Amino acid sequence: MAVKTMIEAIRDGLREEMERDDRVFVMGEDVGPRGGVFGVTDGFFKQFGPTRVIDAPLAESVIAGAAIGAAINGMRPVAEMQFADFSHPAMDQIMNEAAKIRYRSNGAFNVPMVVRMPYGGGIHGALYHSQSVEALYGHIPGLTVVIPSNPYDAKGMLKAAIRDPDPVIFLEHKGAYRLIRGEVPDGDYTVPLGKAAVVREGSDMTAIAYGMMLHHCLKAAEEMASAGVQVEVVDVRTISPLDRDTIIESVKKTGKALVVYEDNRSGGWGAEISASIAEAAIEYLDGPILRVTGPDVPAMPYNHAQEEFFMPNPEKILSAMRELAAY
Amino acid sequence: MATSTKPKVDSNSRRSKTSASKPKHEELGLGKEQLLDMWYYMLLARSLDERMWLLNRQGKAPFVISCQGHEAIQIGVSFALERGKDWFLPYYRDLGVCLALGVTPRETMLQHFAKKDDPSSGGRQMPGHYGYRKLKIVTGSSPVATQFCHAVGVALASKLKGADEVTLVSGGEGATSKGDWHEAMNLAGIHNLPVIFLIENNQYAISVPVPMQVAGGSVAARGAGYGMPGVEVDGTDVLAVYEVALEAARRARAGEGPTLIEAKTYRLTAHSSDDNDRTYRGRDEIELWRAKEPIPKFRQYLLDSGIATEEELSEVKQRIDAEVNDATDWAETQPVPSADDTLKHVFATPEEKAQWR
Numbered sequence A: 001m002a003v004k005t006m007i008e009a010i011r012d013g014l015r016e017e018m019e020r021d022d023r024v025f026v027m028g029e030d031v032g033p034r035g036g037v038f039g040v041t042d043g044f045f046k047q048f049g050p051t052r053v054i055d056a057p058l059a060e061s062v063i064a065g066a067a068i069g070a071a072i073n074g075m076r077p078v079a080e081m082q083f084a085d086f087s088h089p090a091m092d093q094i095m096n097e098a099a100k101i102r103y104r105s106n107g108a109f110n111v112p113m114v115v116r117m118p119y120g121g122g123i124h125g126a127l128y129h130s131q132s133v134e135a136l137y138g139h140i141p142g143l144t145v146v147i148p149s150n151p152y153d154a155k156g157m158l159k160a161a162i163r164d165p166d167p168v169i170f171l172e173h174k175g176a177y178r179l180i181r182g183e184v185p186d187g188d189y190t191v192p193l194g195k196a197a198v199v200r201e202g203s204d205m206t207a208i209a210y211g212m213m214l215h216h217c218l219k220a221a222e223e224m225a226s227a228g229v230q231v232e233v234v235d236v237r238t239i240s241p242l243d244r245d246t247i248i249e250s251v252k253k254t255g256k257a258l259v260v261y262e263d264n265r266s267g268g269w270g271a272e273i274s275a276s277i278a279e280a281a282i283e284y285l286d287g288p289i290l291r292v293t294g295p296d297v298p299a300m301p302y303n304h305a306q307e308e309f310f311m312p313n314p315e316k317i318l319s320a321m322r323e324l325a326a327y
Numbered sequence B: 001m002a003t004s005t006k007p008k009v010d011s012n013s014r015r016s017k018t019s020a021s022k023p024k025h026e027e028l029g030l031g032k033e034q035l036l037d038m039w040y041y042m043l044l045a046r047s048l049d050e051r052m053w054l055l056n057r058q059g060k061a062p063f064v065i066s067c068q069g070h071e072a073i074q075i076g077v078s079f080a081l082e083r084g085k086d087w088f089l090p091y092y093r094d095l096g097v098c099l100a101l102g103v104t105p106r107e108t109m110l111q112h113f114a115k116k117d118d119p120s121s122g123g124r125q126m127p128g129h130y131g132y133r134k135l136k137i138v139t140g141s142s143p144v145a146t147q148f149c150h151a152v153g154v155a156l157a158s159k160l161k162g163a164d165e166v167t168l169v170s171g172g173e174g175a176t177s178k179g180d181w182h183e184a185m186n187l188a189g190i191h192n193l194p195v196i197f198l199i200e201n202n203q204y205a206i207s208v209p210v211p212m213q214v215a216g217g218s219v220a221a222r223g224a225g226y227g228m229p230g231v232e233v234d235g236t237d238v239l240a241v242y243e244v245a246l247e248a249a250r251r252a253r254a255g256e257g258p259t260l261i262e263a264k265t266y267r268l269t270a271h272s273s274d275d276n277d278r279t280y281r282g283r284d285e286i287e288l289w290r291a292k293e294p295i296p297k298f299r300q301y302l303l304d305s306g307i308a309t310e311e312e313l314s315e316v317k318q319r320i321d322a323e324v325n326d327a328t329d330w331a332e333t334q335p336v337p338s339a340d341d342t343l344k345h346v347f348a349t350p351e352e353k354a355q356w357r
Helices: A006-020 A044-048 A060-072 A084-098 A134-138 A151-162 A212-226 A244-254 A269-284 A304-310 A314-325 B013-018 B032-057 B071-080 B095-101 B105-112 B146-161 B173-177 B179-191 B220-226 B238-253 B283-290 B294-304 B310-332 B350-355
Strands: A002-005 A024-028 A053-055 A076-080 A114-119 A144-146 A168-173 A181-184 A197-200 A205-209 A231-235 A238-240 A257-264 A290-294 B087-089 B167-172 B195-201 B230-234 B259-264
Touching: A002 A006, A006 A024, A006 A044, A006 A076, A006 A151, A006 A168, A006 A181, A024 A060, A044 A053, A060 A076, A060 A084, A060 B146, A060 B179, A084 A114, A084 B146, A084 B179, A114 A151, A134 A144, A134 A238, A134 A257, A134 A269, A144 A151, A151 A168, A151 A181, A197 A212, A197 A244, A205 A212, A205 A244, A205 A314, A212 A231, A212 A257, A212 A314, A231 A244, A244 A269, A257 A269, A257 A314, A269 A290, A290 A314, B032 B071, B032 B095, B032 B105, B032 B238, B032 B294, B032 B310, B071 B095, B071 B195, B071 B238, B071 B259, B071 B294, B087 B146, B095 B105, B105 B310, B146 B167, B146 B179, B146 B195, B167 B173, B173 B179, B173 B195, B179 B195, B179 B220, B195 B238, B220 B230, B220 B259, B230 B238, B238 B259, B238 B294, B294 B310
Parallel strands: A024 A053, A024 A076, A076 A114, A114 A168, A144 A168, A205 A231, A205 A257, A257 A290, B087 B167, B167 B195, B195 B259, B230 B259
Antiparallel strands: A002 A181, A144 A238, A197 A231
């Protein structure tokens, strides 16, 4: 099995789906000859041509809205938002249209589209190239929101997303794109949406995270292991609908829960995870549910000192793990 | 008030100049049967609409949003397209479009009463939010202008598949203020998509008149900015609308791209049953427009051109009255949605997923 980066795995998954099903096409800003600003669709324009790799005008609402229409008319669009921060003009189309079309038509219409969005910070992207949007989209029933944390999942979950009959928001952490590598099989496989995964077993506490934060948790868990504390790490993978069972089961086993996300603290997706744990497993807990998160400031600053202050990292997580272990 | 507009002669007028002696319908190749069909649907739309207001005022239905004054536009356009083959993304005033496409009076009343078998949404949406899979009427929402983006996507898919489908999308002149309208027009122009943008300009977006809504005063003129023809037509004249829509459909089918049609009319009712239009427009203005409204106008045309007699027209009226009564009485007795179904259709069920390809 070849070792690949996240970006290569996403590219492979997308290309294979386009080869497998000619209803699949991509549309987004600079996805054509440029191959996308991060290079996900590198080489696609040459391979599939301008009718299936469409350079959209700089207009996020119609990128999402036209994808909805094309999906209704039998296609399988994969729309790309250049940065998740710029998806907000498309929010009306995603929230009021894509997410509600099955429900409002009483099941008569559905929207099999995928909207890919690079998200997340720590890459000197400043206020408008660093945002985490999973809680915004996770709040909207009718959307499946996923964040793969490793190349294997990224390829398999993208394939599953494209084959899903309903709209999927596919979030890709920019910091993980080239940093995170892993083994990826060449052929076709899917990773089911809606399932979290225990990626590290442990008995003393559970750390729950997704995307780039998952890797920081794993690093901190290694440190804790050398001090004799075994941390179980759960990769949420699908933000919504949330796989509460896997999380609750782990927390019941370990009796302690730490939730990590880089979004703003208040109302972040980890708040929903924390509430779910409190509802279902509070009597199993030996300590408070702790969170390591970004602060409640409007967005991530550009300069290094303030960006570092904003971002959770293995050290901050380690400190919370130690605090929790001491309970 | 810039509400009174004299319809301009559209771009297809060359034909009418060379055969000025012929009545309009002959020039368009329409016979008695089609003309009476048009009449039937215009009057059916008006009659159902009036009934809905009555039911609303009786407290039997919480909401009405009206098509009154738009009938000529809606029937003229629908007759120029191919039912069952072309795609339609109507807006909340398009009762006439939906009826002409095959939504029945009974189905219309199921929607009005928010009954379980309402084909548009199973009683989930407010009246006027149309959608009907089998008739290729795409489900619509309340946020204004989002449908234009969907329409260019539908048309893009038709183009990618090589399918001979035209997409009609409509909205009011207020919708042209939204970014979605611009974004959709731009994409349609760039890709030369087989789509018709129909703007039913009824002079008001709720209370705001055209001079406060449309800079420059003309929606049609904006077509040029997107590389497509913008045609202005008298929206109270069903045959004039039919003619420009026919040309727009021909262009779309021939691969010549999108067309913008601005059909001018007047909203004869308040915006909706929850609006009080006395706060922003005078009764005299409405009376002025009543004198040129589409239904008496077409009725006169049918009589003057010898297409139909008074007796024939009143037969149609009686038939419609009976249908409206039947639809009302029948729909009122139909089952309401079950509260137990509130959680249904958020996502595909596992069974639906298993069958999905």
